[in-house]
Amino acid sequence: MKIFVPLLVFIFIFCEANAQNPEQQPPADIPTLQVKTNRIYGKLVDENSGKGIEAASVQLYMTDNDSLYGGMLTRANGNFSFTNIVTGHNYRLVISALGYESEERTIKTSSARNGQFEKDLGNISLHPEIKQLADVTITATRPALEMSIDRKVFNVAKSLTATGGTAIDVMKNIPSVSVDIDGNVELRNSSPQIFVDGRPTILTLDQIPADHIEKVELITNPSAKFDASTSGGIINVVLKKEKRIGLNGIASVSVGTPGILRGHLGLNIRQGKLNFFMSGGYNQSGGKAKGRTLRENKWQGVTRDYFNQNSVNTRDRKFSSINFGFDYFIDNRNTVSVTQRFGGGNSKNDEQQQQEYLGSDKILQYHGNRSSDGRWGFNRNSTRMNYKHTFPEEGRELTADVTYNYGNGSNSSTILNTYFFxxxxxxxxxxxxxxxGSNKSNQFTFEADYVHPRGENAKFETGLRAYFNNYESYFNVFGYDNGQETKLPLSNNYKYTENVNAVYGTYSQKIGTFSFQAGLRAEYSKFDGLLIDSAFKFGYEYPASIKNIWNALFPSLFLTQKIGEDDEIQVNFSRRIRRPNFWQLNPYIEINDPVNLRQGNPQLQPEFINSFELNYSKNYIGGNFLGVLYWRNNPNDITQYSDTITAAQFEQLQNAAVDPNAILNTWVNANTTNRYGAEFTVQHKIGPNFEITPTFNLQYRTVQARINSTDLSNKGFNWESRLISSYKIKTERSALFNNLSFQLIADYESPRVIPQGRRLEEFDVDFAIRKDFLKNNRASVTFGINDVFNTRRWGTIYDTETFYQDAYRRWNVRSFRISFSYKFGKADFSLLNRNNRGGNGGDDD
Known part of the structure; x- marks a missing residue:
């Protein structure tokens, strides 16, 4: 039933488009009898070489109402042809080709006799799109990283090391972004909001194939237009969706080790008023990841005993997804889009732990073996409908969309603990x-945005948003002792509802070389959680009363000054909020690791963030530079806190086989956290084929927090650096080496402070090589190595009055994969195999 409605809408609009499409039937005031030979044709050639230009876009518009009459891609020799031309009208021919300047021609049919018309445009020479800068000639191509004052755009097609991977592999290649061993993403050491096509998603990044992604946008300090909960910035994953005339597609397959098998197919069909798109993929991977924990337990400063643990986790993951939909161009000013996504998968995790319990003299007292096998599966689906209306005034538009995310999941595991002298x-x-256990979720989002220009240099934007989320989960835990089954307090059956309602307004204006944008967003948020078995309720409401209205207001201000043609400076400020998520609130105790437990804190309150940035950008011959100074002030900062479990907690968990000195990790509200940082990014080309992008992020963090009599305050300096280097061979001497590309990405993160210790340093290197071949480089083969030296791991050191712990874990391991991809297209493809009056490819004459 959930898919029936959007499919019914699709069938209705599809039939409507083909039955009544004015671009497929002549207007009522034009005689229906037409001479089939009426046509406009010509050939596109390179101005310098005289060779035909293949796969250039040629579109024909009727100038009466500026409606699209037809379109096509040129053939291998550069030929194009439009047949069934209706006389009595004027036409505008629009030509665009990658690497060339655009071209337009006006064509009149007044010379037609007896309704017959034929126009040979001859050879149309296109100029290479070249920009001359001093003594350096740079051909316009799309760079891997596009930088502007308010955001960075990372073009995934340029990322060789992510080919055949997932969105996780893409994130590892983006400056300012880091990924921990659980796949959690951080932007400047803070947790960003993940969007897909500009909207929240229930998908995790490892469930999105890299081949589905067109680009990734980074917004480090969002304005009032965006959700106030984007305290750590926004990472927007934009999926591929073609709109070129005809049939276009790409297919790819990857194989590798450990256990890698991935495939992707993307299709797009544009005909008349209908644009249909579809993509599907399968992703399988495996591997054995190792972990280690070294613990020293203390009492009043004296060591009581030691604990050592080594683990090996064997993982096997399988995901699949299909995404399809259509755009229906009702007329020149109204468009309706529908997108449907189905995704699912399963995973197996088999872990073996070897444990050693030693006395204060480091002599082994006893040892243990812990084995666990976990299984989980999920189905996550999404339906989205969008409407866009453009007004006659340029830049004025109204958009509205509804998104419904829904899904379910299941999980099970068995843990066996044995102990020996x-x-x-x-x-x-x-x-x-x-x-x-099992779970199900339903998310509903409605959003509308309106843009109204105020003359050429001013603009007002406003909008509203409503978000509702219902989640329900059942998780039962049973312990076995001497053949007796006991339901443990670890059982966790719960449900919660969450809703956020918002309205915003921004005003921007340009005055000479100075511009500004001021905005204000108001949000009301409520979270209601319930532990079903105990009827325990938890959650929050912001603002709870009118006297706390400041907790609902989020202003932003951006001031920009252009200095000459190539320099720009900007100062910006925004106030945001970070609401605790369910796992941070839920008092359930997780026991996957018997010595490192995790529990939520239902008393957590949201934290507020005041974010300031000073940005400077400069374009220079051969590249560009972006420098950022930033300060983030977090009152009530949500901070992780760890302590050994109490005797009462250990007694409660006896049958779960946890260690009596296990650490319980939870979350608390610190007094305040301050982050002072500087970030520098350079994108530089050395010659026409070599490009490097180094990034440096320096940060000093101070944490002020006290829990009862324990002072958790800490401070320290950390830094990280990433180098992305790419080289492409362009030569006429060797077909083997021509269009051969190399990419190497190296990343280093220094140790950084946390309230009770520090995170350990990280270092990893990725490498890939790609060969493009066939006409117009339609095919490519890529060989990639992720984590060349097998060093990517996540570690922490805790140093408190009661314990000292040095531990690391891994999730992914070094992998090798080879990928093949092929692009294809046909401009004269017809959905119903009709010879409609648009461009039909013509003859190769």
């Missing part, structure tokens, strides 16, 4: 824990 005799009886 050094001589091999049993230390205590084995302990077994079984758990199983």
């Amino acid at each position: 050094p001589d091999g005799t049993e230390y205590k009886s084995p302990a077994t824990v079984n758990n199983n």
Whole structure:
């Protein structure tokens, strides 16, 4: 039923488009009898070489109402042809080709006799799109990283190392972005909001194939137009969707180790008023990841005992998805779009832990083995409908869309713990824990935006948004002792509802070389959680009363001054909010690791962020530079806090086989956290084929927090650097080496402070090589190595009065893969195999 409605809409509009499309039937005041030979034709050639230009876009418009009459891509020799031309009208021919300047021609049919018309435009020479800068000649191509004052745009097609991977692999290649071992993304050491096509998503990044992605946008300090919860910035993943006339597509397949098998197919069909798009993919990967924990337990400054743990986690993941939809161009000013996505997958995690328990003299007292096998699966789907209306006034438009995300999941695992003395005799009886669970979620989002220009240099924008989320989960845990099954307090059945309603307005104006944008957003948010078994309620409401109205207001201000042609400076400010998520609020205790437990804190309150940035950008011959100074002030900062479990908690968890000195990780509200930072990005070309992009991020962090009598305050300096280097061979001497590309990405993150210790340094390198071949480089083969030296891991050191712990974990391991992709297209493709009056390809004459 959920897919039936959008499919019914699609069928209705599709039939309507083909039955009544004025671009497929002549206007009522034009005689229906037409001479089939009426045509406009010609050939596109390169101005310098005289060779035909293949796959250039040629579109024909009727100048009466500026409606699209037909379109096509030129053939291999540069020929194009439009047949079934209706006389009595004037036409405008629009030509565009990658790497060439655009061209337009006006064509009149007044010379037609007896309704017959034929126009040979001859050879149309196109000029290469070249920009002359001093003594350097640069051909216009789309760079891997496009930088502007308010955002960075990363073009995924330029990322060789992500080919055949997932969105996680893409994120690893983007300056300012880091990914931990669980796939969590950070932007300048803060958690950003992840969008897909400008809207929130229930998908995780490892469920989005890299081949589905066109570009990734980074917005480090969003204005009032965006959600106030984007305290850590926004990462917007823009999926591919072609709109060229005819049939266009790309197919790719990847194989590799460990256990890598991936495939992708993307199709786009544009005909008349209908643009249909579809993409599907399959992603399979595996691997064995190692982890280690070294612990020293203390009492009043004296070491009591030691604990060592080594683990090996064998993983097997399989995801698949299909995304399809259409754009219906009702007329020149109204467009309706529908997008449907289905996705699902499953995963297996089998972990083996070897544990050693030593006394204060480091002599082994007993050891243990812990084995766990976990299984989980999910289905996550999304339906989105969008409407766009443009007004006669340039730049004035209204957009509205509705998004419905829905899905379910299941999980189960068995944990077996055995303990032995050094001589091999049993230390205590084995302990077994079984758990199983299921969940379902429904998210509904409505959003409308209106843009109204006020003359040439001013603009007013406003909009509203409503977001509703319902989530329900059942998770039951059973312990086995001497054959007796006991339901443990770890069982966690809960549900919650979350809703956020917002309205915003921004005004921007340009005065000479100075411009500004001022905005204000108001949001009301409410979270209601319920533990079903105990009827325990938790959550928050902001603002709870009118006297707290400031908690609902989020202003932003951007001031920009252009200095000459190539320099620009900007100062901006925004106030944001970070609301605790469900896992941070839920008092459930997670026991996947018997010595490192996790529990939410239902008393958590949202934190507010005051964010300031000073940006300077400069374009120079051969590249560009962006420098940023930033300061983020976080009152009530949501901070992780760790302590050993109490005797009461250990007694409650006895049958779960946890360690009596296990650490319980939770979250608290710190007094305040300040981050002072500087970020520098350079994109520089050395010659026509070599490009490097180094990024440096320097940060000093101070944390002020106190829990009861424990002072968690900490401060320290950290830095990170990333180097992206790309080289492409262009030579006429060797077909083998021509169009051969190389890319190397190296990343380093220094240790950085956390309230009770520090995170360990990280270093990794990715490398890829790609060969483009066939006509117009339609095909390519890529060989890539992720984590060349197998060093990517996530580690922490905790140093408190009661314990010292040095631990690291891994999620992904070094991988090798080879990928093949092929682009295809046919400009005269017809959905219903009709010979409609638009461009039909003509003859190769």
